[in-house]
Amino acid sequence: MNRCHIAYLACTTALVGAGLGAAAPAAAAHRPLVVSPGESIQKAVDAARTGDTVVVLAGTYHESVKISTPGVTLRGVGAGTVIEPAAPKAATKATDSCSEGGNGICVVGTRTRNIANVTVEDLTVTGFSRTGVFGTATDTMTVRRVNAYKNGVWGIALEGSVRGVVQGNRAHDNGDAGIFLANTIKEEAGAYDSGQTLVEHNRVENNRIGITVRRLRNLTVQANYVTGNCAGVFVVGDENRPKAGDITVTANRVTENNKSCPKTERLPALQGSGIVLTGTEKTRVTGNLVARNTGTSPLSGGIVLFKSFVGVTSDANRIDENAVENNSPADLVNTDTGKNNAFVRNSCRASQPAGLC
Template structure:
């Protein structure tokens, strides 16, 4: 069967040149499939083979896209490449779930090496980007705005890289990473997943890491959410934790969010650890997070909602200022957590600064 071919070759060549510049040519058996507004992204993705790139010209595309071929890169040309829901309610599992872009492997085999880059995904009732059963997924320079649940979400996956994305005004977390969503299970090892230099604004929670291990959250900017970073565990084993939250700027996450069936009302939470173990929280600058929720404060250790304590977490060398009810809050009953070298003025209980 003939591989996907697009007309308007002169325009396509100009676009490819603008994106790739003087970069070395790709291998002879790799192709760049250029898509223009009004054409089908899904058709190009279905035609792509491992190593191929699907390049979206600037403009608005109204569809959901499913990626299941390994090694495919789906990229726009920046924020002006916009993916929105199809008002005709087109069929497909990604659209049916209310998501914009889906990267999905199988129960027995992860889809490897997919990249989603340099585009905007907005207005979906589910998630802007949703991934499951992936290995080495990269999501970079993606803007996920005003999606009903998560901006960018991933479950049951390893070796992910989430870098330089913007997630704003999404219904739940801007970035959501979990072991599995629909069933109980112990924390999964992510193989060193990295969440780095993202901007999270106006979401319910900026970044949620739920029942995972071996992961780094670093250099992100979080502001205007109800809560900045949540590291969530429970009684399942392995326990959540063994991860690092470092060098983030977490300021004025004072939006108010009502109580849900799973969680108290949220406002003014910087970093919350609940039911987690062996987590290092260091080098963060956390300022002006103010609220009256049980979870409010700069850095908060909180016994999980099923009664599981947080154990052996290290809160060291952070700078905290103007958080309320306190810069450091420890309501956990465990005695194994440590607070050292933090710059702060107020703690609950006293003596943690």
């Protein structure tokens, strides 16, 4: 907070105290804490109380930021607010759990209590070795209008969180997924009910995978533009119970995800995958445009139903009313042996096996 802002608050409090008496405490609620270039975002966040907004003015800030107070908003002023890693010698003990983890902005709950109602919006986060914006054990966390790029693993990630909103962001040129959502990243566990988490209106491009939803239930991915990745959208389950599913993937534009990526311990080489379901149940893929995704990976194709690499089938999924065009090896691909999967009223020309269009 700069001196002018402190003086303004002091004068305001004095006037209110003199003229209105008991109204003075209300005037102190929901304070804007303003951070200027050269000042510490973390110090402002540490001073924030529930309901406060930390406004970060245009400039480049070399630090990681950890938020552990509920109800705090961290807001930049748009593309001009940039958060980058600090030099190693500049890292402070106050932020080491976030910075040493290789993350830019961390929103962190506890094992026994989710942190609620935190918002991160209107800023750029780039260059971190792991994740740009990372939330763990959060409830109703919102990430909005964030530009997350050139981070080593994920652009934006939520783990073990409920009722999240990831909306209107741009996630590009990250090492793994542009947007990543999972039950847990540290252990094997059954799918987690995400409480109607919503991922919408994001532009996700030139990552390894555009959007990954792993071992979750009760989530919607809608109206995103996903292009230029090695794979567009992955919905992933495994042998754990409950099974991943009850997910809706709708109204997305998933085109030309033809970047080539080498294999990893979890996945083969990727190229030309539009929307992939593997090891899921009761997931609906509907009303999407999936076009010009071309490759020779086992996961290549427009909309692909694939038995998971640990042998778990996909069951009772519905793929309907999608426009699936000019994908290779086919627009619709089903290599799964699961039961009750339905391909209905899709606009497409070629499928494997034949007859799905």
